[in-house]
Amino acid sequence: MAALNELSAWKALSDHHKQIAPIHLRELFDKDPQRAEKFSVEAAGIFLDYSKNRITDETVKLLLQLAEESGVKARRDAMFAGEKINITEKRAVLHVALRAPKDEKILVDGEDVVPAVHEVLDKMAAFSDRVRSGEWKGHTGKPIKNIINIGIGGSDLGPVMAYEALKHYSDRAKIFRFVSNVDGADFVEATVDLNPDETLFIISSKTFTTLETMTNANSAREWALKGLGGDESAIAKHFVAVSTNSEKVKAFGIDTANMFGFWDWVGGRYSMDSAIGLSTMLAIGPENFRALLAGFHEIDEHFRTAPFEKNLPVLLGLLAVWYNDFFGAQTVAILPYENYLKRFPAYLQQLTMESNGKHVTLAGEHVNYDTGPIYWGEPGTNGQHSFYQLIHQGTRLIPADFIAFVKAITPLGRHHDILLANVFAQTEALAFGKTPEQVKAEGTPDWLVPHRVFEGNRPSNTILAEELDPKTLGKLVALYEHSVFTQGAIWQIDSFDQWGVELGKVLAQRILGEIEDAKAPLKHDSSTTALIERYRKLK
Numbered sequence: 078m079a080a081l082n083e084l085s086a087w088k089a090l091s092d093h094h095k096q097i098a099p100i101h102l103r104e105l106f107d108k109d110p111q112r113a114e115k116f117s118v119e120a121a122g123i124f125l126d127y128s129k130n131r132i133t134d135e136t137v138k139l140l141l142q143l144a145e146e147s148g149v150k151a152r153r154d155a156m157f158a159g160e161k162i163n164i165t166e167k168r169a170v171l172h173v174a175l176r177a178p179k180d181e182k183i184l185v186d187g188e189d190v191v192p193a194v195h196e197v198l199d200k201m202a203a204f205s206d207r208v209r210s211g212e213w214k215g216h217t218g219k220p221i222k223n224i225i226n227i228g229i230g231g232s233d234l235g236p237v238m239a240y241e242a243l244k245h246y247s248d249r250a251k252i253f254r255f256v257s258n259v260d261g262a263d264f265v266e267a268t269v270d271l272n273p274d275e276t277l278f279i280i281s282s283k284t285f286t287t288l289e290t291m292t293n294a295n296s297a298r299e300w301a302l303k304g305l306g307g308d309e310s311a312i313a314k315h316f317v318a319v320s321t322n323s324e325k326v327k328a329f330g331i332d333t334a335n336m337f338g339f340w341d342w343v344g345g346r347y348s349m350d351s352a353i354g355l356s357t358m359l360a361i362g363p364e365n366f367r368a369l370l371a372g373f374h375e376i377d378e379h380f381r382t383a384p385f386e387k388n389l390p391v392l393l394g395l396l397a398v399w400y401n402d403f404f405g406a407q408t409v410a411i412l413p414y415e416n417y418l419k420r421f422p423a424y425l426q427q428l429t430m431e432s433n434g435k436h437v438t439l440a441g442e443h444v445n446y447d448t449g450p451i452y453w454g455e456p457g458t459n460g461q462h463s464f465y466q467l468i469h470q471g472t473r474l475i476p477a478d479f480i481a482f483v484k485a486i487t488p489l490g491r492h493h494d495i496l497l498a499n500v501f502a503q504t505e506a507l508a509f510g511k512t513p514e515q516v517k518a519e520g521t522p523d524w525l526v527p528h529r530v531f532e533g534n535r536p537s538n539t540i541l542a543e544e545l546d547p548k549t550l551g552k553l554v555a556l557y558e559h560s561v562f563t564q565g566a567i568w569q570i571d572s573f574d575q576w577g578v579e580l581g582k583v584l585a586q587r588i589l590g591e592i593e594d595a596k597a598p599l600k601h602d603s604s605t606t607a608l609i610e611r612y613r614k615l616k
């Protein structure tokens with residue numbers, strides 16, 4: 078394929094950007110009374126209003142042409158067909174198989190993977206039922222009250238986000254905690270008030286080799302054994318594993334009968350709907366977990382079959398490329414107006430930045446355009462009293478996704494109307510701002526006018542769904558997964574590897590040896606050597 082910036086749509090978009098850049102959203106809305114209707118789509122119960130973006134019909138036409146010319150369709154079809162599109166790791170990319178219904182067939186190396194997916198789901202459901210009902214007993218005969226997931230990255234962020242998002246649907250008689258950081262404080266704080274005889278650990282690690290997870294898992298083992306009288310047979314009742322590596326699970330001492338498997342074609346950051354979601358299932362129950370999967374699947378089908386001009390993830394992905402590559406926007410703000418989604422921005426950070434933080438193409442050439450933007454955010458309305466100032470009046474362009482729900486899960490007086498009023502007010506203020514004339518007309522003294530002007534022309538998407546339930550959460554996550562896919566396909570990068578995390582891991586192992594053996598010679602740069610020496614001396 079031709080280099081991205083050699084494609085005719087790319088060149089046309091470059092020229093087109095010069096025309097669009099000086100035009101204000103006020104003018105675009107004034108000129109076209111149909112704009113809101115024209116630039117909004119509803120599918121699978123998700124409504125997307127993208128009219129407050131700096132786009133015209135021509136922009137959308139050219140972006141869709143870019144998707145065509147960059148082969149997004151072929152790459153999407155290759156993913157769904159189980160082709161090994163993660164080329165650097167020679168792996169299929171099949172998180173879509175994790176939510177495929179039983180009667181679907183998806184082949185990897187000639188083998189249908191769907192039956193195995195359902196086998197694991199059934200095993201998870203049977204286990205969850207036993208723990209939730211109290212039938213599963215700990216070593217001293219007590220039912221499990223506390224569930225601690227130990228994992229990091231994709232083996233943590235999805236489970237934490239889903240637990241927080243779906244807390245309302247969870248079993249409130251149980252305590253759920255998540256330990257990820259190798260900083261001992263994380264483990265200590267998670268266990269300080271718990272009894273080992275009522276505690277179940279889920280060791281979640283695709284590889285079962287990750288330093289942080291194995292360190293925490295070993296500390297958990299010691300903590301449990303100490304509290305349970307040192308009897309090794311207690312481990313089987315208090316530890317289960319989620320992994321692709323049965324050898325390592327066995328070596329750790331967990332009975333593989335209590336291991337829930339997944340496969341190398343599930344990337345860590347795409348795994349919250351695999352067995353990595355065991356803590357989610359324990360919290361919300363198998364039926365709700367299946368509803369979550371059904372939500373994912375609905376958007377998968379939409380992404381697979383809807384024409385691109387009505388395809389939610391494709392449109393979101395194209396808009397992200399538009400700002401990233403033509404406006405030079407460096408970040409995207411994710412602003413959920415739903416407190417239960419407080420960990421959603423953090424979850425999306427791994428999903429988007431580990432996927433598209435790449436500087437070489439599939440062919441191994443250095444890109445000469447920008448790839449993955451920085452994702453960040455906080456729930457509204459809190460962010461409004463903190464960083465929104467910069468979005469409204471700073472010098473940087475920050476496209477923002479506002480995510481809101483028509484119904485409150487926990488209605489309380491006027492709260493939800495106030496919350497939603499703020500969503501609409503913010504996107505309106507960002508887009509249309511306030512002119513000097515308007516500010517003056519309010520009687521503002523001349524010297525103060527520039528400070529009180531809102532330039533506006535700040536783009537945003539509004540994603541509106543009915544209510545945050547398990548099914549809707551699945552839809553939302555799949556929406557972003559496929560938007561990330563679309564962006565990566567356009568940038569011609571491998572969105573499914575993560576070599577960028579390796580160097581630090583290797584160096585940390587080496588330095589750990591040097592810290593633990595104070596006599597080990599240090600052969601680093603002068604800064605690193607001095608820091609290690611200082612730590613060795615003072616610790």
Ligand code: F6P
Nearest residue numbers: 230231232282283284287345578
């Ligand atoms: O270091 C990055 C990473 O490999 C992520 O991609 C992954 O989600 C995380 O570490 C955890 O890996 P594992 O599940 O194998 O412990």
